[in-house]
Amino acid sequence: MAINYHRTSHIFTLDTKNTTYQMKVDDFGFLLHLYYGARISGSMEYLLTYFDRGFSGNPADVGTDRTYSMDALPQEYPAMGTGDYRSSALVIHNGDGSDCCDLRYVSHEIRQGKYGLVGLPAVYAGEDEAQTLEILLEDSVSMVRVSLLYGVLEEEDIITRSVKISNLGREDVIVEKAACACLDFLSGNYDLISFYGRHVMERSFQRREIAHGSFSIGSRRGASSHQYNPAVIVARQDATEDAGGCYGMMFVYSGSFLFEAEKDQFDQTRVMMGLQRDLFHYTLERGEVLTVPETVLSYSGEGFGKLSNQYHRCIRKHLYRGKYGQMLRPVLLNSWEAFYFDFNGEKICKLAEDAAALGMDMVVMDDGWFGKREDDNSGLGDWQVNEEKLGCTLGELIERINRLGVKFGIWIEPEMISEDSDLYRAHPDWVMRIPGRKPVYARNQLVLDFSRSEVRDYIFGQICGVLDQGNVEYVKWDMNRSISDIYSQERSPGKVAHDYVLGVYEFLEKLMKRYPDMLIEGCSGGGGRFDAGMLYYTPQIWCSDNTDALDRLKIQYGTSFFYPPSAVGAHVSAVPNHQTGRSISLQTRGIVAMAGGGFGYELDPDKMTADEKAAVKEQIITYKKNAQLVLTGDYYRLSSPFENVYTAWMFVSEDGEQALVSAVMTIQNGNLNMPISYVKLKGLQSDVLYEDGESGRCYYGSALMEAGLPLPVELGEYLSYQIELHRKL
Ligand code: GLA
Numbered sequence: 001m002a003i004n005y006h007r008t009s010h011i012f013t014l015d016t017k018n019t020t021y022q023m024k025v026d027d028f029g030f031l032l033h034l035y036y037g038a039r040i041s042g043s044m045e046y047l048l049t050y051f052d053r054g055f056s057g058n059p060a061d062v063g064t065d066r067t068y069s070m071d072a073l074p075q076e077y078p079a080m081g082t083g084d085y086r087s088s089a090l091v092i093h094n095g096d097g098s099d100c101c102d103l104r105y106v107s108h109e110i111r112q113g114k115y116g117l118v119g120l121p122a123v124y125a126g127e128d129e130a131q132t133l134e135i136l137l138e139d140s141v142s143m144v145r146v147s148l149l150y151g152v153l154e155e156e157d158i159i160t161r162s163v164k165i166s167n168l169g170r171e172d173v174i175v176e177k178a179a180c181a182c183l184d185f186l187s188g189n190y191d192l193i194s195f196y197g198r199h200v201m202e203r204s205f206q207r208r209e210i211a212h213g214s215f216s217i218g219s220r221r222g223a224s225s226h227q228y229n230p231a232v233i234v235a236r237q238d239a240t241e242d243a244g245g246c247y248g249m250m251f252v253y254s255g256s257f258l259f260e261a262e263k264d265q266f267d268q269t270r271v272m273m274g275l276q277r278d279l280f281h282y283t284l285e286r287g288e289v290l291t292v293p294e295t296v297l298s299y300s301g302e303g304f305g306k307l308s309n310q311y312h313r314c315i316r317k318h319l320y321r322g323k324y325g326q327m328l329r330p331v332l333l334n335s336w337e338a339f340y341f342d343f344n345g346e347k348i349c350k351l352a353e354d355a356a357a358l359g360m361d362m363v364v365m366d367d368g369w370f371g372k373r374e375d376d377n378s379g380l381g382d383w384q385v386n387e388e389k390l391g392c393t394l395g396e397l398i399e400r401i402n403r404l405g406v407k408f409g410i411w412i413e414p415e416m417i418s419e420d421s422d423l424y425r426a427h428p429d430w431v432m433r434i435p436g437r438k439p440v441y442a443r444n445q446l447v448l449d450f451s452r453s454e455v456r457d458y459i460f461g462q463i464c465g466v467l468d469q470g471n472v473e474y475v476k477w478d479m480n481r482s483i484s485d486i487y488s489q490e491r492s493p494g495k496v497a498h499d500y501v502l503g504v505y506e507f508l509e510k511l512m513k514r515y516p517d518m519l520i521e522g523c524s525g526g527g528g529r530f531d532a533g534m535l536y537y538t539p540q541i542w543c544s545d546n547t548d549a550l551d552r553l554k555i556q557y558g559t560s561f562f563y564p565p566s567a568v569g570a571h572v573s574a575v576p577n578h579q580t581g582r583s584i585s586l587q588t589r590g591i592v593a594m595a596g597g598g599f600g601y602e603l604d605p606d607k608m609t610a611d612e613k614a615a616v617k618e619q620i621i622t623y624k625k626n627a628q629l630v631l632t633g634d635y636y637r638l639s640s641p642f643e644n645v646y647t648a649w650m651f652v653s654e655d656g657e658q659a660l661v662s663a664v665m666t667i668q669n670g671n672l673n674m675p676i677s678y679v680k681l682k683g684l685q686s687d688v689l690y691e692d693g694e695s696g697r698c699y700y701g702s703a704l705m706e707a708g709l710p711l712p713v714e715l716g717e718y719l720s721y722q723i724e725l726h727r728k729l
Helices: 303-318 345-358 394-403 422-426 453-467 493-514 549-559 586-593 610-632 701-706
Strands: 003-006 011-015 019-025 031-038 090-093 104-112 131-139 144-153 158-167 173-185 190-198 201-209 213-218 231-236 246-251 257-263 269-275 282-284 289-300 332-334 362-365 407-412 472-477 519-522 540-542 568-573 598-602 634-639 646-652 658-665 689-692 698-700 720-727
Touching: 003 104, 003 131, 011 131, 011 144, 019 289, 031 173, 031 289, 090 158, 158 173, 158 282, 158 303, 173 246, 173 257, 173 289, 190 213, 190 257, 190 549, 201 549, 231 269, 231 303, 246 257, 246 269, 246 303, 269 289, 282 289, 282 493, 289 303, 303 634, 332 345, 345 362, 345 394, 345 610, 362 472, 394 407, 407 453, 453 472, 453 493, 493 519, 540 598, 549 568, 549 586, 549 646, 549 658, 568 586, 586 610, 586 658, 586 720, 598 610, 610 646, 610 658, 610 720, 634 658, 689 701, 698 701
Parallel strands: 332 362, 332 598, 362 407, 407 472, 472 519, 519 540, 540 568, 568 598
Antiparallel strands: 003 011, 011 019, 019 031, 090 173, 104 131, 131 144, 144 158, 158 289, 173 269, 173 282, 190 201, 190 231, 213 257, 231 246, 246 289, 257 269, 634 646, 646 658, 658 720, 689 698, 689 720
């Protein structure tokens, strides 16, 4: 049993293969957190200490005992108003105007299988793969009830947490803040690793100390954002890539979020993940329930590499759905950087001919095929095929492409609307806009109010009308601006930001059900909504609008801490690169893009030389040979682009018999007289002899892992190497 409850001590113990999570209901009904970390035995109650804490608050239940304070005790789900002056996981504004919620234990239930969340993405597991613990807490005055949900995936070292907040009282209450996971650490010094960025430079690695005070990252943009990713690592200060204790917190949500870290007066550390509190005042009417999306927790005692692998496995096996979750993805040729808006049906067919000749599987017609859309100032919302521009119907175009043996995919941006569109002229009230104010524009577009079902249903009908015109096997779902003017004609404004995200999920769920064989790739100005919530619907996400191979090393490195390479859309584009102006060799561009399960090209093959075309053909053969490894193998970061003169990574098959090692030189000074870089490999079997497919040289796994492989010294910029290793038979 992964979950155990001890009747007399009232201790809950959640065990996974290598970790333990423990909490306790104390004599006053408070749910106290006892421990999370490497697997241990027995009760951790001895860690709780009781000293006179002077000016900290004491609950009335303890009489004159000043040693009992919620301000000092570790808690499972701290709520505002109990004498705990640290950040709260829950803030409830009651009907009487007070902000207080005193949660005490009512009951609990242990179930086989993993709980699901209605209308929200969540980790799933078979009945025999997981257990669920539900603990019911209640504030006896307001009758606000909180269900804490824990999903334990024993084999995967994964514990998920979600929360349901219900109003059983007589008056409406407002949820002002709701986290789904809080971790209180009684001792230790920790660092926070988070992933910050901007459009065309997402998920840069940052490590900083969690010092005294409170620190937060988050998004107020209505999407998880380019700026901060909703997944963080809380690491012991001595933790590294290969050693030491570290905790992951990955929010399975695509909207605004808030992560907080605080070191308190007693040197205790509290970290929390949940919904963003700004632009959120969620009125709970009598009988209404708010489900806070889940956070996936995991602990590794062996550094970040192992932690990443635990998340990768969890996402691959317990979050992706649909057939493409586990299947090889088509190698595609996308029209965006090839033509931008300047294309017609002939040009798309020519792309398909080139794709066929080069060995690619699919052509994707990106932005510009609908309504009046010759640039990004108009047309969004008018999901009617511009047959005049294409010179044929969509059905005819797809048939021509399919006859070449090439699949067809298309770009959509369902959540958005241009003011210059027929849809806006017909339904100006469907956009997010605050009455009496001018809206904020971004990319000259506005946001449709997806919290309203009639808006979603209309767009769904329009999009299906397009997809039903032919054999569309892929959709790129884009979302190209942050949301502002959070307001809805129909709903209480404080609910809109969250209900919008629920609306997006409902739409995606319907789309998946209606087109089960279609691959949906997520996108948001590149990687502005690259999160576990989206991965439940779209097993691949366009990682960044930046296709420059050098920048991509950093972007893909940061992305890899939580998200598996199979989730990463990565394309080879033309040089000089359109985002950086840099010219990097085709080989290096190929090797970097091959680190993604959504491999493809984003250029006009017509502009390539015969040699380049031959090289692309070879690249695709290499990719297809190794695609299974990229999709299902274990991924290892071998060196950081933020620290080293070269960046390297590798994939190892689950049985340890095959590996693919890639390395790119990023800093070269005095090339021919440079110090030698030895890349130490990981994840191989020590006593297995591996053969380098190209040179025929053989090495033992132990040698490659202990001493590494020397990278050649050569003339040239951003040189790259790829080594395929197989067990020598
Ligand atoms: C976003 C996407 C690009 C492309 C354009 C089209 O920026 O990230 O890949 O689809 O929109 O407008």
